[in-house]
Amino acid sequence: MSDKPIKRKMEETEEGTTLFNVPFPTELTPExxxxxxxxxxxxxxxxxxxxxxxxxxxxxxxxxxVANKVLLGSRQPETGYTYATPRGHDMYTGKENDWVVLPQEGRVHTFTVCHFGSETFLSETPFVLVLVEFEGADTLFLGRLLGVDPNEATLDWIGMKVKAKFRRLSKFKPTDVYFVPAEE
Amino acid sequence: MRTVYAVAGGVSKFAKARPDKTFPALVKEAYDYMLNDLGLEHPQFYEIVDGSVVSYFSDHFARQVMAGIMVQDYLGLLPKPSHRVEGGGATGGICFQEAYKSVASGDMDVALAMGFEVMSYVNTWKGNEFIALASDTNFDYPVGGFYTGYYAMMVTRHMKEFGTTVEQLAHVSVKNHTNALYNPYAQKGLRLTIEEVLNSPTVSWPLTRLNVCVMSDGAAVVLLASEEGLAKLEKAAGRSLPKVKVSAIGRGTGAMRMSDRPHQSYEDFYRYNALPNEMDEDSRAYYKELWAKGFRYPGVHSFRSGRMAAKQAYERAGIINPPEELDFVELHDAYTSSEIQTYEDMGLCRYGEGGPFAASGKTFMPTVDYGLDLPEPSQIPVNPSGGLIACGHPIGATGLMQAVFAIWQLQHRIKDHFGNDTLQVPNAKRGAIHSHAGTGTYVTISILEREE
Incomplete structure (x- = not known):
């Protein structure tokens, strides 16, 4: 006996059927x-x-x-306002920001576990999204969290210390950096 | 600015898929409904209408660029002025406001706002991908772009900071799905229990499927007119028409990336964002305490855009205490959590109080049995129509659908259109409609008022 629920609906798929003609009136009467x-x-x-x-x-x-295992952020030199997600220009002064190196450890500000997703990411579900806060940065960074059980989500994950890990073979995507739980 | 009347509206049936019609014909369905309600034929109306604004969110869904002009063309409104507007989930609300501006400015006497979306042209997961492209494609979308995930992150923080519970979220789902049972235009009226909402499959923790709106095909149109325009319409219709005035519009904007959201001080919150009903000593003390506990404004849990839209609209409409001075709100509940966040932005309760407020009974209809034991009586029904969660969310039409339902509420004509008056807010005089783009980027709020 399987413990899977009994399906009541045939799954919709997009293969379809090749069709070369359809029914149509053979005599074009007004009716x-x-x-x-x-x-x-x-x-x-x-x-x-x-x-x-x-x-x-x-x-x-x-x-x-990130391809070189460095996490960069942006800083407005006049005010020190620091963006954990880079931004060319500051939203307050309107001036150009400078590049700064961010710490590789931070804390989970908030998270979710995606059990479904956009088509591109559907095969990767369930995955954990986190917004990470860093010491010395005023804004957050969106990344994936690995090393936790996605079926055991709990609000206690908020505040968890995490550290950045980098893909060895870069894809030049923001997911070249991801996060795992770090020791307190 | 001239006085603007919201004269009439029409909606198509919202459904998962409407393959029976192309999108221009779907808008035609809503347009013909409106004309029939006014008792006008198209050629008569054509002589009176000055132009239109057309809204749809995504060129990806329709896979038809310039879809706006195709609607204008199909309806037989050429060569009158028209343009298309787009602003994510708030597309319909922006369309309403742009048509309002056309009339208020004197550019037009009679303006038509028309919106649609055809989301069934792709499967649900591809559709989610198109929607997620409305997030920064350098830093957000490639990480796992999924709107339900973004909103889930907001509510996770809301729960952590304020103690909001999934049971409180589920109250919104039960309310809106139950209301929709009495709205024949709704896509998904359901009688539900809190447990059924909690036990439906998890989409993005903690949001289960019954906390999330669905994909829809649908269209809606709204007719706005100046006093002169209204006189022309009344002359053509051969009767006096019920007067519903658009008393104010408000709009705000927010950061595209949730990570970029600022955090203001208590002092700045009171300088720039607090509403008149938060100026009392009790509220000041309440907020001071929140800031002392590390509250960030707007943080990821709140929408400053929604607050600023509310503030502007209330100031213009002379509203001091929104839960007392509004009779109902149709708001953008793409997620049950965003309904709760919006209660707070709109000042129906204070920031952080949205959870208990959702389960209090205050936002429920006095006329509907929800099978829930609610501690307090109805105060300000929110989403009496069933909202996006139960009516559907054909993006470009959604904000206009809300306007149509609000017009019918204020005309006291819900029964004429729904076939029953269960959802008629008793003696409705003033209502608000709220349209919201992810993830709080554009928010529009418009106030509609019955003129006796």
Whole structure:
């Protein structure tokens, strides 16, 4: 006996069936033409894909940083306001920020466990998202948390000390850095 | 600024998928409903209407750029002025306000606001991907872009800081799904228990499926007019029309990245963000205590954009105490948690009090049996229509759907449109509609008022 629940609904999939013709009146009488208004809609599969040439622009050094195991942030030199997620210009003074090195340990400010997700990330579920706070930074950083059981989510995770880990083989994505629980 | 009347509206049936019609024909369905309600034929109306604003959120969903003009064209409104607006989840609310501005400024006497979304053109998970593209594609989307996840992070913090519970969230789900049972336009009216909400599958912890709105196809239209425009419409209709005035609009903005949200001091909160009903000594002491405990404003748990939209709208409408001076609110409950966050932004309760407020009974309809033991009587029904969670959320139409339901409430004509008057807020005189874009980036609030 399996302990899986009994399914009551056939799963929808998108393979469909190749069809080369559909029913249509053979004689186009006025009644037949009128009856076309009562037809069910024809729904076709129509794939579409895009490859973007995406530039990280002024944020680019951050990606170079994580590829070299360095976590960068932005700082407004006049006020010291520090962004844990880099930002070219300060939202208060309007002036250009400088790059600073962030600590590699921080704390979980908030989190969630995604049991579903966008199509791109669906195969990675369940995964844990965290907003991390760092000593000396005024804003937060969004990352993945590994090393916790996603089925044991608890509010106690908030405040947990975490440390940054880096992919050895960079993908030049923000997930080149991720977080794991650190010792207190 | 001239006086603007919200004269009439129409909605299509919202559904998971409407493959029976293309999107221009879906808008036509809502438009024809409105004309029929006014007792006008299209050629008569065409002679009177000055132009339109059209809203839809995503070119990705329709996979049709310039979809706005296709609506204007299909409805037979060429060559009158029109433009398209977009602002995430607040697209419909922005559309309403831009049409309002067209009339208030004197540019138009009769303006049509029309919105739609066709989300069934892709599967649910691809749809979530399109929505998640409304997050920073350098730093947020690639980490696991998922809107339910973003809102779940906000409520997790809300729970930690204020003790908000999943049972309190579930009250919102029960309320809105139950209300929707009496709204024939709603996608998903359900009779639920708190346990059923808690036990539905987890989407993003702690939000279960019954705490989250669904994908929809749908359209809505709203007709706005100046006094002169209203006179023309009344002349054509051959009768006097009920007067519902748009007494104020307000709008605010917030950081695209949740991580960038600022944190203001107590002093700045009182200088820039506090509402008139928070100026008393008790509220000051309450907030001082919150700041002493490490409260950050707006932090990730609150929407400063929503607060600023409320503040502007209330100031313009002369509202001092919103829960006392509004008879109902239709607000953007894409998640039960965002309804709770919005109670606080709109000053229906103080920041941090949204959880207990949600379960108090104050936001429930006095006329509906929810199967819950609620400690307090109805004070200000929130989402009497069923909200986004139960009506559906065809993004570009949503803010306009709220306007349509609010107009019918204030005309005291819910029965004419719903076939029953269960959801008619008794003696409704003034209501607010609230439209919100993720993750608190754009918020619009408009105040509508019955003129006797």
């Amino acid at each position: 037949a033409l009128q009856s076309l208004k009562n037809m069910a809609p024809i729904i076709v599969k129509d794939p579409y894909s895009i490859t973007y040439i995406h530039s990280y622009g002024q944020d680019s050094p951050w990606f170079a940083g």
